[in-house]
Amino acid sequence: MTERIKGGVFGRSITSPSSALAEDDARVLSPKDMGLDTLAAVLRTLGEHPFEQVRLSAAAFARLAEQWARHVTTGTPSPSSTAASGSSEARRDWAGVRNFVREYCAEAAAHNRSVLGDLRQVIWVFIQSLSQQLRADEDSDGRVQVQLERLEELALGSEPSALKKEVLSTVVELARVMEERRKAHQKRVCDLGDQVKTLGQELDVTRRQSEVDALTQLYNRRAFDEYLGRTLELQRAFGQDACLLMMDVDNFKTVNDTFGHAVGDEVLRKVADTVTRNFIRKSDFVARFGGDEIAVVLRETGAKDARMLASRLLTALRSVQIEREGIAVQVRGSVGVAPAKAGDSAKTWLERADAALYAAKRAGRDQVATAGDQSAA
Numbered sequence: 001m002t003e004r005i006k007g008g009v010f011g012r013s014i015t016s017p018s019s020a021l022a023e024d025d026a027r028v029l030s031p032k033d034m035g036l037d038t039l040a041a042v043l044r045t046l047g048e049h050p051f052e053q054v055r056l057s058a059a060a061f062a063r064l065a066e067q068w069a070r071h072v073t074t075g076t077p078s079p080s081s082t083a084a085s086g087s088s089e090a091r092r093d094w095a096g097v098r099n100f101v102r103e104y105c106a107e108a109a110a111h112n113r114s115v116l117g118d119l120r121q122v123i124w125v126f127i128q129s130l131s132q133q134l135r136a137d138e139d140s141d142g143r144v145q146v147q148l149e150r151l152e153e154l155a156l157g158s159e160p161s162a163l164k165k166e167v168l169s170t171v172v173e174l175a176r177v178m179e180e181r182r183k184a185h186q187k188r189v190c191d192l193g194d195q196v197k198t199l200g201q202e203l204d205v206t207r208r209q210s211e212v213d214a215l216t217q218l219y220n221r222r223a224f225d226e227y228l229g230r231t232l233e234l235q236r237a238f239g240q241d242a243c244l245l246m247m248d249v250d251n252f253k254t255v256n257d258t259f260g261h262a263v264g265d266e267v268l269r270k271v272a273d274t275v276t277r278n279f280i281r282k283s284d285f286v287a288r289f290g291g292d293e294i295a296v297v298l299r300e301t302g303a304k305d306a307r308m309l310a311s312r313l314l315t316a317l318r319s320v321q322i323e324r325e326g327i328a329v330q331v332r333g334s335v336g337v338a339p340a341k342a343g344d345s346a347k348t349w350l351e352r353a354d355a356a357l358y359a360a361k362r363a364g365r366d367q368v369a370t371a372g373d374q375s376a377a
Contacts, residue, residue, distance in 0.1 A: 039097070040069040046101070051108035057225045061104070068100055111210075140177045213288040215265060216272035224287035224295055228346050231285075231297055235340045242340040243306035245296040246353040247275070247313070250332040250365040252292040259324050267331055268292060270320050278313045295353075303339040303370060310335040310368040318366075334360040338371040 047065025050058050067079045071092065078093040079100075211223035219227070228244070235242050249255070249271055256264040268288075275286050275294055285297040298306055313335065320331040336356030340349060352371040360369035 036073055040073045043069040043072065043097075043101075046104065050104075052111055053104070053107050053222075057222050059225070060221060064100070068097055072097060140181050143173065143177055216268055216288050216294075218272050218276070218294065219285065219287035221287065221289060224285070224289060224297075225346065227285045227287070227297055228349070231299055232340065232344060232346060232349065234299065235344075236342075240300055241302045243298045243301050243303060244338045244340070244349055244353045245298065245306060245310055245335055246289065246338075246350075246357045247294050247296070247310070247333050247335040248357065249292040250334055250361075255329060259327075259329060263322060263324055263329060266322055267329065270322065271317065271331060271333065274316050274320055275313060278309070278316055303337065306337050306339065307368055307370055310337055314366060314368065332366040334365050335368045336360055336371065337368060 043065045047062035047069075050061045050065075052058075053061065056064070064079055067076075070076045071078045075091055078096050080093065080096045211219055213220045231242050234240050249267060252264065252267070255267055271292075272286075272288065272294065275296065279286055279296055279298070283299040287295050287297075289295040298309070301309075314333060317331055317333045322329040322331070334357060336353050336359065338349060338353035338356055341352075356369045356371040356373075360367045363369060
């Protein structure tokens, strides 16, 4: 029987030695190539079945895992390098592969511990409340039981007058117990509500922290992907206008190379602050897309208004500068605008916004370009 190993190091099916004579293109993997192929399969498996992470969406992590798998098998540039491709083993970034797997495992484990800790805390709050309620009910039930036993004794041998008096006493005691229980229940419900509210606020803060980019304090890529998807759902359901702006800092690499990454980070923080101050509506969503790219999702906004807002943003950026060693670092940016279209997916919408951004770059930078419009301003 012919056995096949799919997804081999050469990117095609590979037959076992028993079928080598039957297929001219078949070859047997050497131990070295089998090791590379197995490592690539492990990386692809991580990408297909990832644990939830804070830093990357599942789709972004899958793409990254695939890039590492191709780097291992074919020597293409690693995701952490811009070097040219090559097949030499010396070119493979083994340290990068180890760091990729280590960081993924560490972040996924930390996230899972955090989620499980939050879940345990929620369960514990309800257990405590239930336990307190049961204890209180047992106390009040004990008082009622004592009163009923006393009434039973009197009913068996007491005079009617004494029985009547005891019945009245029991009724009063029952009324008192029921009122106390009602008030206790009401208080515990209020206390439980306060605890759940506090816990919810703490979880909300934790979630927001997990959705915020540490450097710029903008939303991160994960939060952006989620908001973009919801915006498209609204657009499909209600026909709302929506626009996506993609901007980056002109010549940012030159800033980093000339003045260092500390200055580059300061530029990004000031650019992020400027973008945030120019998009202040509650529905305006500003996120760090990656590197020096910033994405802005504008709901209920048409292409004309979005382009005007993008131009206003560039005007604001021109007033931003950073002084370093007597040199003023001027900040400029380019923006691509893409209105949402019927039938858009997140991928196609992003691609059109990206294409518009590169059109603004080709037109000379410090400009705005709109998807489908060859002109820039």
